[in-house]
Amino acid sequence: MLVHSGFLLILCFFTVVVAPPSNELETTTISTKPGCQSRCGNIEIPYPFGIGSKCSKDTYFNINCNTSFNPPKPYLLHIGPYEYYTYEVVNISETQIYVKNSKAQLSMACYGKGFDNKTQNSTIYMAFVGSPYTFSDANQVKSIGCDDLAMLEEFSYLTNYSSDGGGCASYCRRFQSPVSVGSCPGKGCCQTSISKGEYLGVKLYDMHSYWGRDSKLFRCSFAFIGMIGGYDKFNFSLSHLNDPTTFLKNYNKEFMGMPLVLDWSIMDYNCTQVQNSTDYACQKNSYCIDINTTRFGGYQCRCKKGYEGNPYLGCQDINECEKSNQCVSFGTCTNTPGSYHCSCPDGYHGDGKRYGMSCIPVPVSHSKLAIGVGLGTGTGLLLLLPTCFWLYKFHNKRKDKKCREKFFKRNGGLLLQQQILTDQGILEKTRLFTVKELKKATDNFNESRILGQGGQGTVYKGMLSEGKIVAIKKSKLVDENQVEEFINEVVMLSQIIHRNVVKLLGCCLETEVPLLVYEFIFNGTLFDHIQDKTDEFLLSWNMRLRIAVEVAEALTYLHSATSFPIYHRDIKSTNILLDEKYVAKVSDFGTSRSIAVDHTHLTTLVKGTFGYLDPEYFQSSQFTEKSDVYSFGVVLVELLTGQRPISSAKTGEERSLATRFLLCMEAENLEKILDPQVLEQGKREELTIVAKLAQRCLNLNGKKRPTMKEVAIELEIVRMSQMHSTASETKYEDVQLRKSKAILISDNNYTWTSTSDNIIPSSLAAHPLKIHTI
Known part of the structure; x- marks a missing residue:
């Protein structure tokens, strides 16, 4: 009976702990977004592809269904930023897309009499850099002709930017025409495979002199690219190569029926980087796999075992009882x-x-x-139920305690305690919160308390037991190899005291991911106030200028006034908060790093936000203080123009606000891009000075950008001159103003071009002020 009782005790424990599975299962399989067209002719269009912009994930996956054909044909319109052809879609699988375009896939070279004794050469050139598409190694290049070398130029980020080459050469004996070509490789035809990559060029070279011939056997040669096995047997006469018009008329359609195979992925990030992002593409009951086709990463989604459907819309359970089972x-x-x-x-x-x-x-x-x-x-279960319940509670408490201790050690809690014992001043500035305190403050991290989510974590609003409102940030996992660096950053940030920097109050290390506790800022982000044109309280030009000064002073403090220089690395208008008096507060130091005073830069993986990212840092992976200056320059342009840093309504270079602004500055047409409210409220000379300063901050050469200290001084001088001008009219031409050992002098590199007849530029508009420190 004792043996049975012990067995029943264990059985009871697991009966209480393990919940039974739900039998309410969905069986509907969906491949296209609701309300969207699922097919174009004979081709199924699964999401993330879609017919129409609202039915696809983004413009790269947008399909145009051309109904002028019978049956209709689908086309990819936006296959890459450097690829200008449209491609007919032949098939879409979960990893690849099959397309064809006779103009893009064919290369031709013609020589000799009838062509002015000059080489007529067209080259295959395809580039999918910066797009979700890459060449598959399921493709090959075929060359048809005699005495020609088809040379390949391939480029892939998988090979550390190295350029690879390959090719094949075709050789013919001196046949009597006509001669039929039957298979490839064979007489008059050669073929070679290609590697995975984002760029491919194919060019034909005349090789008759290398074979010891006086001239070519046939005038023209052709090369084309497509899937392996797509076109291996054919029948035509080599003599047709003497007349390219006839050749293309008879065989172009046959050759170009061979599709090109492209691998596709969800671009920009890998699984680890994107899983906690709001833009994560893998939906319910699916998982993520890394593709790594470019240096920016890339991933695809798959349904979990036992599920089926479209992982980008959500996978449904397979009812094995209605299908195959054992x-x-x-x-x-x-x-x-x-x-x-x-x-x-x-x-x-x-x-x-x-x-x-x-x-x-x-x-x-x-x-x-x-x-x-x-x-x-x-009977045993009834008698042992109270004991089971007690064991369950005891087990959970012990398990929770061990988990808290484990997470505390893993997240660097012992290291932080050691630093507190070494320097008691840290204890006053760095508070260690318990997970119990923060759960109570956020109603157990209720979704209704979420203030925002981003690449660095989720922010909750909470109230501490003493009644103080705080913002609690649940960060991403900390790399165990960088625990010491993380703790040092926490200690460092908690000691930052500046009126324009959000205060870090402390942290909690008892959870799987560290929790950082900041002061709560009530008035939202600068981005919201700039973009919300329906806001009852619109930011005036005076307020925008003051906010710019405050942010510049905060960054100057981080770069110059702390014991170790601190680079923010993610300056953007959504990371600038406004308090109840609309005072600017720089926030979100999730990617910030401090460096030794004898170092000039920090070499890291490229992190940041597109539209604000320093192009020099993007290319070199070396982040300097001038990289923060570039990001601040974009924020300054936002304040001047009221526009978003990236515009989804524009294409190419026009998508970038920084690029559009610099083009207007170069064209001396600043008025075209300024916010009408700013243009109405700001004085011409003030706007010109600030715009010129933003232009210098956005210089592609980081060494030519000003420091944040210089930026802060120049903005403060503009603001002071603005305040003085409200009291009395001041004539600026040839006047020198002194403040903080700085001199304002004219810079005639920019003039204001107005489209309004009633606005006359002043002398200062033609010669804006420039800062020189002495």
């Missing part, structure tokens, strides 16, 4: 999420599987024993 025919199949369970009918025992224990009849004596055991088990 249960015996007279047993019972029970479907579960992602799997199923087999059981035997009454009077049988076993696992119910055909290739397992199957179902074996139970002898009559065994049945009576089973009844007795069942009654005894039921």
Whole structure:
């Protein structure tokens, strides 16, 4: 009886802990977004591809269904920033897309008489850099002709930017025409494979002199690219190569019927970087796999085992009981999420599987024993239920305590305690919160308390037991190899005291991911106030200038006034908060780094936000203080123009606000891009000075950008001159103003061009002020 009681105790414990699976399962399979066209002619268009911009993930996956054909044909319109052809879609699989375009896939070279004795050469050139598409190694290049070398130029970020080459050469004996070509490789035809990559060039070179011939056998040669095995057997005369018009007329359609195979992925990030992002493409019951086709990463989604459907829209459970399963025919199949369970009918025992224990009849004596055991088990469960409940509670408390201790050590808690013991001043500035405190403050991290989500984590609004409102940031996992660096950053940031920097109050290290506790700023982000034109309180030009000064002073403090220079690395208008008096507060130091005073830069993986990212840092991976200056320059342009840093309504270079602004400055047409409210409220000379300063901050050469200290001084001088001008009219021409050992002098590199007849530029508009420190 003691043995049975022990067994029942364990059984009771697991019965309480493990919850039974739900039987409410979805069975509908969806491949296209609701309300969107699922097919174009004979081709199915699964999401993230879609017919129409609202039906695809983004413009790269947008399909145009051309109904002028019968049946209609789908086309990819935006296959890459450097690829200007449209491609007909032949098929779409979960990893590849098959397309064709006769103009893009064909190269031709013609020589000799009839062509002015000059080489007529067209080259295959395809580039998918910066797009979700790359060449698959399921493609090959074929060359048709005699005495020609088809040379390949390939480029892939997989090979550290190195350029690779290959090719094939075709050789013919002196045949009497006509000569038929039957297969490839063979007479008059050669072929070679290509590697995975983002760029491919194919060019034909005349090789007749290398074979010892006086001239070519045939005038023209052709090369084309397509999938392996797509066109291996053909029948045409080599003499047709003397007339390219006839050749293309007879064989172009046949050759170009061979599709090109492209690998595709969701671009920009890998699985680890994107899983906690709001832009994560993998939906319910799916998982992410890295593709790594470019240096920016790339990933695809797959349904989990036991599920089917479109992983980008959500996978549905496969009901194995209605399809294939391993249960015996007279047993019972029970479907579960992602799997199923087999059981035997009454009077049988076993696992119910055909290739397992199957179902074996139970002898009559065994049945009576089973009844007795069942009654005894039921009685034991009733008697041991209170004990099970106590064991369950005890087990959970012990488990929670061990988890908290484990996370505290892993997240650097012991190291932080050691620093507190070494320097008691740190204890006053760095508070260690318990997870219990922060759960209570956020109502157990209720979704209703979420203030925002981003690449660095999720921010919750909370109230501490003493009534103080705080913002609690749940960061991403900390790399165990960088725990010491993380703790040093926490200590460093907690000691930053500046009126324009959000204060770090402390942290909690008892959770799987560290929790950082900041002061709460009530008035939202600068981005929201700039973009929300319906806001009852619009930011005036005076307020925008003051905010620019405050942000510049905060960055100057981080770069110059702390014990170790601190680079923010993610300056943008959404990371600038405004308090109840509209005072600017720089926030979100999730990517910030401090460096030794004798270092000039920090070499890291490229991180940041597109539209604000320093092009020099993007190319070299070396982040300097001038990289923060570039990002600030973009914020300054936002304040001047009221526009978003990246415009989805524009294409190419026009998408970037910084590029559009610099083009207007170069064209001396600043008025075209300025916010009408700023143009109405700001004085011409002030706007010109600030615009010129933003132009210097956005210089592609970081060495030519000003420091944040110079930027802050120049903006403060503009603001002071603005305040003085409200009291009395000041004539600026040939006047020198002194403040903080700085001199304002004219710079005639920029003039204001106005489209309004009633606005006359002043002398200062033609010669804006420039800062020189002495």
